[in-house]
Amino acid sequence: MAKEIEVTLNDNKVTGAEGMTILDLARAKGIDIPTLCYVEDLLPTGACRLCVVEVEGSRTLVASCHTPIAPGMVIQTHSPRVIEARRQIVELMLASHPDTCLVCDKANICELRKIAADLDIGLPRFRTRKHYFAIEDVSPYLVRDMSKCVLCRRCIRGCNEIAKKNVLGMAYRGFDSKVVVDCDEAINTEACRDCDVCVSLCPVGALSKPRKVEEKRRGKVQVIKG
Amino acid sequence: MPEKRIVLRNCGVIDPRDMSSYLAHDGFKGLEKALSLTPEQVIEEVKTSGLRGRGGAGFPAGMKWELTRKSPGDEKYLICNADEGEVGTFKDRYILQNDPFSLVEAIAIAGYAIGAKKGFIYLRAEYHYLRPMLANAIDQARAKGFLSHMDIEIRMGAGAYVCGEESALMESIEGKRGEVRYRPPFPPTKGLFGKPTVINNVETLMNIPAIMLNGARWFNQIGTERSKGTKVFSVAGDVPRPGVYEMVLGSKLRELVQDLAGATDIKAIQIGGATGRLIPESMLDTPLAFENLLGAGAITVFNSHRDIIDIVYRTMEFLAEESCGKCVPCRQGTEVMVETLERFMHGEGEERDVKVLQELSSTMMLTSLCGLGQAAPNPVIDSLQYFKDAYESRIKARGEVKV
Numbered sequence: 333m334a335k336e337i338e339v340t341l342n343d344n345k346v347t348g349a350e351g352m353t354i355l356d357l358a359r360a361k362g363i364d365i366p367t368l369c370y371v372e373d374l375l376p377t378g379a380c381r382l383c384v385v386e387v388e389g390s391r392t393l394v395a396s397c398h399t400p401i402a403p404g405m406v407i408q409t410h411s412p413r414v415i416e417a418r419r420q421i422v423e424l425m426l427a428s429h430p431d432t433c434l435v436c437d438k439a440n441i442c443e444l445r446k447i448a449a450d451l452d453i454g455l456p457r458f459r460t461r462k463h464y465f466a467i468e469d470v471s472p473y474l475v476r477d478m479s480k481c482v483l484c485r486r487c488i489r490g491c492n493e494i495a496k497k498n499v500l501g502m503a504y505r506g507f508d509s510k511v512v513v514d515c516d517e518a519i520n521t522e523a524c525r526d527c528d529v530c531v532s533l534c535p536v537g538a539l540s541k542p543r544k545v546e547e548k549r550r551g552k553v554q555v556i557k558g
Numbered sequence: 559m560p561e562k563r564i565v566l567r568n569c570g571v572i573d574p575r576d577m578s579s580y581l582a583h584d585g586f587k588g589l590e591k592a593l594s595l596t597p598e599q600v601i602e603e604v605k606t607s608g609l610r611g612r613g614g615a616g617f618p619a620g621m622k623w624e625l626t627r628k629s630p631g632d633e634k635y636l637i638c639n640a641d642e643g644e645v646g647t648f649k650d651r652y653i654l655q656n657d658p659f660s661l662v663e664a665i666a667i668a669g670y671a672i673g674a675k676k677g678f679i680y681l682r683a684e685y686h687y688l689r690p691m692l693a694n695a696i697d698q699a700r701a702k703g704f705l706s707h708m709d710i711e712i713r714m715g716a717g718a719y720v721c722g723e724e725s726a727l728m729e730s731i732e733g734k735r736g737e738v739r740y741r742p743p744f745p746p747t748k749g750l751f752g753k754p755t756v757i758n759n760v761e762t763l764m765n766i767p768a769i770m771l772n773g774a775r776w777f778n779q780i781g782t783e784r785s786k787g788t789k790v791f792s793v794a795g796d797v798p799r800p801g802v803y804e805m806v807l808g809s810k811l812r813e814l815v816q817d818l819a820g821a822t823d824i825k826a827i828q829i830g831g832a833t834g835r836l837i838p839e840s841m842l843d844t845p846l847a848f849e850n851l852l853g854a855g856a857i858t859v860f861n862s863h864r865d866i867i868d869i870v871y872r873t874m875e876f877l878a879e880e881s882c883g884k885c886v887p888c889r890q891g892t893e894v895m896v897e898t899l900e901r902f903m904h905g906e907g908e909e910r911d912v913k914v915l916q917e918l919s920s921t922m923m924l925t926s927l928c929g930l931g932q933a934a935p936n937p938v939i940d941s942l943q944y945f946k947d948a949y950e951s952r953i954k955a956r957g958e959v960k961v
């Protein structure tokens with residue numbers, strides 16, 4: 333059996349097994365820390381920084397999804413400093429995200445929107461250009477709209493770790509970073525046939541299935557007279 | 559007086575191509591001494607010397623070595639960080655050009671101490687012309703039998719600033735995209751190829767042969783309470799005598815930029831490169847030490863004709879370009895800062911922009927994945943503190959300067 337470690341979590345003394353991350357422990361104790369890039373079945377990557385918490389003695393905030401608990405840690409998961417940092421991180425993502433929620437497939441199940449709502453975020457305070465990439469809809473298996481991508485890398489990790497197909501990779505740097513296929517070509521590989529791993533992992537509307545012909549609206553468009 | 563040569567002791571003295579001239583100047587005597595001790599004793603010596611990392615962060619070298627030595631496993635690595643990507647630094651280049659043998663000797667000592675059978679020198683891509691000379695130094699040392707306990711391989715850098723950051727550097731050596739890893743685990747437990755690894759800057763290692771030869775006690779007496787030894791500075795910008803200077807730690811900034819480099823007209827000084835501090839002339843009497851101001855030793859002087867917003871804007875442009883793009887605060891934050899500063903450049907900055915810059919600075923510092931994003935707001939924070947009028951005058955002039 334793993335060694336038990338005692339830590340202070342939001343002013344309560346609790347114990348967790350050695351090797352657990354702060355996030356594991358918090359969730360086990362019923363504390364909700366928002367996450368975006370972290371998914372239970374994938375290796376952590378530490379990209380979004382949404383899961384940050386305060387650990388006494390640390391110069392910076394600490395990402396809970398990949399930081400193991402250590403004896404005597406004093407952790408605050410919802411201090412004002414933490415909440416403010418999380419808000420800004422979401423605002424930073426929203427600032428360059430297209431405002432197309434109205435027509436987005438993910439509209440009401442979008443994780444980004446849900447997190448923004450939970451943190452009570454309205455219009456982002458930051459002004460920046462939007463990400464813009466052309467929609468990739470040549471593949472019969474999936475459609476990619478990378479303008480909506482928040483670079484959580486769940487699709488890449490899913491493709492590598494679960495589907496084991498290694499179709500996706502990262503390219504470019506900084507603000508121009510992008511999840512790409514080969515030398516940044518529109519996705520259209522046979523490997524994607526009968527595989528929904530990335531589509532099901534994407535938290536936003538960047539990845540979706542192409543609309544099937546049968547699903548297209550049948551009959552005349554209704555015109556409502558006003 | 560405050561100039562002292564420990565790291566640069568052989569520069570200009572020996573022939574960097576010829577091992578015999580190095581041997582005539584106590585070459586490989588430090589290694590000889592180290593090999594007569596146990597690895598633990600060597601580490602103890604480095605710990606007692608108080609040597610701290612010269613690559614920017616100032617982590618105690620001996621402690622790093624000890625952690626790595628004590629990590630379980632037979633396979634360990636030593637990496638010499640010669641990526642020298644920090645804006646305005648050229649001291650590592652000067653060292654490599656003039657005294658490659660000392661570096662090889664230092665790596666041999668470090669490898670022995672931590673138990674690494676393989677060492678890498680990660681050489682900045684733009685320094686490719688130094689590679690033959692460095693390889694020559696390694697070959698000569700090998701031929702003389704100084705490298706019987708380990709091998710040294712030169713790896714070329716990937717041409718990215720962030721590849722100087724230790725975890726991105728290791729990814730790069732592993733053949734992957736130069737992107738930062740989250741920590742813990744730290745390199746001494748899980749570094750290159752997942753094995754315990756020591757990664758040290760060129761200048762840090764250059765101190766090792768002298769420490770072995772003269773003893774930790776000798777080294778420990780130089781410098782200040784918490785900063786031992788000397789530091790090599792690269793001075794550039796608006797000075798008549800730019801160049802590489804080695805000074806005892808704790809020396810005043812004034813002695814370096816005015817007395818040695820000869821600066822007369824100073825508006826601002828950037829210390830530690832793009833992610834370093836930006837300070838006004840009034841702080842010239844600050845001692846150069848880890849406890850005050852240091853960084854990797856880049857000193858750039860700006861005279862009264864320079865525009866602060868321009869300096870900060872260009873610095874931020876660089877950082878945004880060089881961000882690896884992995885974490886949100888750095889990738890998105892540097893972009894917001896560039897665009898905000900650009901508005902100030904065009905006379906469109908507003909009071910609220912200043913507030914946003916301050917709030918964003920704190921979040922980037924607190925949440926970024928690596929030192930780049932954590933230190934990227936430094937020029938903004940400092941310029942807002944020491945050169946607030948540069949922002950205010952532009953806000954006031956809003957509407958008058960329309961481009």
Ligand SMILES: Cc1cc2nc3c(=O)[nH]c(=O)nc-3n(C[C@H](O)[C@H](O)[C@H](O)COP(=O)(O)O)c2cc1C
Pocket residue numbers: 610611612613614615616617619639640641642643644719720721722723724725757758759760762763928929930
């Ligand atoms: C963005 C970034 C760039 C860096 N570039 C360099 C570099 O070019 N050379 C270097 O020695 N250290 C660089 N560092 C510091 C390294 O991560 C690391 O701390 C250092 O190599 C450790 O060696 P030391 O303990 O001897 O200083 C950089 C750090 C960051 C965050």
Ligand code: SF4
Pocket residue numbers: 480481482483484485486487488511533534535536538539
């Ligand atoms: S496409 Fe979706 S899953 Fe992939 S990195 Fe972007 S947001 Fe994450």
Ligand code: FES
Pocket residue numbers: 366367368369370377378379380381382383384395396397398
């Ligand atoms: S959820 Fe922890 S960094 Fe993204």
